[in-house]
Amino acid sequence: MGVGKRVRLSRILDPSDGRGLVVAADHGLMLGPIKGVIDLESTLRKVIEGGPDAILVSPGQARRLRHLFAGKGAPAMLVRVDWTNAFRDKTYTLPARGIEFCRVANVKDAVKLGASGVVTYLFVGFDGEDEHASMVEEFAEECRLWDMPLIVEPLPMGPKVTKANYVDMVKKAVRKAVELGADLLKAPYTGDPYSFSEVVKDASGVPVLVLGGYRAKSLRDSLEVISEILEAGASGIVFGRNVVQHPNPSEAVRLMRAIIHEGKTVADIVKSRLKPPLRLRVNPGSCTGCLICLSACSFAHEGVFQPAKARLRIDYDEEKHSYRPYVCTLCGSCVKACPTGALTIDPETGGLRLTAELCDGCGACVEACPVKVVKLSDGKPLICDLCGGLPECVDWCPTGAIYLEGVGQG
């Protein structure tokens, strides 16, 4: 590897830990003016506040926004050098009948722009694989000439890709990119750390960054993915929409940095945002009646799926077709009603605590509960202990119908 390539790569992957945090902002080229990139400059200013290692932009934006990449401590610039129709809004791609692609910049252009790397797709699974491979090979040749890191984005795409062969196709695509001379990869997550560690192995030493894709509902999802892929051996991320479409891009980058470069865990970050005493709240209008909360609750406490043993309930009004979750409000009625002192409030979480030896199963707590979420099972009350501080019903609720007071969504 030439000196120039080595220097440029060190701006993407921090030499101190070998990891990189790249923010992708080239969406305008493939997807059009989507949310977050319309006023790209102001978004990127916020992104840069969070401290990314590099930012991926299209050649045109690289010229327009060159000032963002100048100066000490500025992020490295990566330039997208190809275009494809594969991701564009479905409505307007038609009647395009296949995957199309072409180059939109030369590596020489990228050198002149001051870029630290160029990025190109490599699709596997469609009829144009031969042409795509030769385009990537041409980029590889130019990159060798100019000492520019070649970042290849290997993706399964097209008619030959199915749910059954997806992981296998990712591996094939990654390996093909390596064989064509990629210096760094931008690969899709396969969804679980076991198969992804195989992908990393198949890259045979070429560092793997993971792409983000469609924006997750909450930042926590992105953070969890990041922590899984690092565990699986990846070297970092190239996340776009999960950053630029986040309401607070600098905060998103900062938290991603905390995990990638500072060794924080998702649990650390989540816990730092929860301030006891916790209190469950409901938003009935959002409840779709899926009952996932009941499964999650019974599984957390009993290790089985048994809604009958959940510590909350969902009421259904058939006429209005509306649902209403009832959760423990920590009103203390059961504690007051308990004649033996078996029920107390846990000072740490603020949730209920049962001292089983003191309980004689009289059921006074069940009678006292104004929202009827306490019930007896095998002579002991089932009570909400807020899962020791991270309530599972809140975690699993898909719509935010059950939430923690004072903690925002995402």
Add this chain to the structure above:
Amino acid sequence: MSLAGRGYVGQVAWVDLSEGSVRAEPLNPLHASMVLGGKGLGALILYNSTRPGLDPLSPENPLIISTGPLTGTLAPSSCRFTIVTKSPHTGLFLDSNCGGFFGVELKKAGFDVLVVTGRAEALSTLIVEDGKVWVEETPDLKGMTTMDAEKALKKRLGEEFRVLTIGPAGEELTPIAGVFTDQRCAGRGGAGAVMGSKNLKAIAVRGSKPISVYDPEGFKKACWRARRRIRMHEVTARSLPTYGTVNILETVNETGALPTRNFKTGVFEEAWKLSGYEWRRSEWVKDKACFGCPIACSKLAPVDGKILDGPDYETVWAFGPQCGVSDRKAILYANWLCDAYGVDTISTGVIVGYVMELYERGVLKADDLDGVEAKWGSGEALTRLVEKICKGEGVGRELRLGVRRLSVKYGLAEAALHVKGLEMPGYEPRAAKGMGLGYATSDRGACHLRAYTADKELLGYGGAVDPISTRGKARLVVDYQNEKALIDSTGICFFATFAFSFRELGDMLSRATGLPIEETEALRLIGERVYNLTRLFDVREGVTRKDDDLPGRLLNEPMPEGPAKGSKVELEEMLDEYYSIRGWSSDGVPERETIERLNLDKLVEDLPTR
């Protein structure tokens, strides 16, 4: 080895309504490990408990309700159960997959599978409650709509009961009658008539037992990852939750694949009025989820002063473009009629479109249709004809028999849109060749959900594929059919699986069951086994290549306009390739080698001799 407590609850209940007897048997662990549950297990039970030529409406035809190992767990959208029986509409294999809460309740009541045979003397309800199964005569439910029957039974037995019921159409043995629960429907192929033939109005279930898995911690992690994928995928995080399944309607129209006016064209000029956006803006008031589903694709809308489950994409298409109708209120009302009286909306819409074409061609006059002026696009004609079909009034008695039978009397067979007797759903095969091959080779007759190649051909997910070309389509259809057969055997919803790969599904399945099925190849093999099993059932009934056919309109009339202009389905060349990939003879019969490779010879007793 028992699979009880490993995703399965481990019991199969056999009910004979003629004798009033109930027998509980342990779930066969070999069978479950080979075909999982749901469709696969139901198909195996059906194959081994029937003989060829059996009358679908005879007491011997079993009505099998089969859940999967993931049903009722934290796996995303784990609400599914499958009704398997021999179809009175096609005379062939039928599986009809349904969501809601019924399947979960059945499992909590202690049974993975319920097999009902025989015929009750009076109209009855089968009741299952925490391991107990009994039959009660419920003659008072006769003629009740599905909603009323469900309500009446809940009032009688308790609100916690989940009810599966047929409407009046099912009682009257209508071949397009479905089975309903929580306003969801196992609609296609006439399972409602099979239930009706047993004098069984409803099945009411309540359960409080636990469902356990093999590796709880690992399972929970796998489920959490799958949930995360759903939150990070455009279709499952945005399109389906916001607009429901109808979100695709405009895109399908723009690809020239929205069958319009009985498949005369693939472009509907008023499609925008039926877009997901318009439904959301004008009609829908609330989202509703099935058990365990983070997506909530059901959309509720007010009809007749009540808030009811609104129409899905297929229903909007069947009553909309298929009949040239863009009147949303008429579509809502027609959908309500079908749900209340208990018939399949796809078949009903296709029948109405066929009748409208006969009317426009002058074959049928208003006088033949009890005075209905069956003009293209008339919302009034639509609702009046649907009402007649639903209630079996006047000409409706004949129309409800389906387009295959109607075409025998009225002709125009090339425009009777069905395969093997089952009416065709809402994707134009001339504009999406994979869908055409999928319809032709579907085990239950024309069905879009046996090989949903539309996702690649029309919707562009996973990269655009030329929808007009036949290249690679046989392979794609085989792969998709196998994948779908696997998914329908697990207990989770197909829509949830848009977001993840088989590797992630395998992670959940293996940790739930402890079976060595985490690798994708193991899952693919199960799917292939199930699809060959259902094919063997159909072959045993006499199905060969000649039945893997499409209506003449799609084979001989070029598409008149739109992106697919000039296109016809080149079925024969795709079929040759398809059979060869499948390991079936050129006549469409699975070869001995294929059967042995899939170990089907060890699972079924009387293999077809051809």
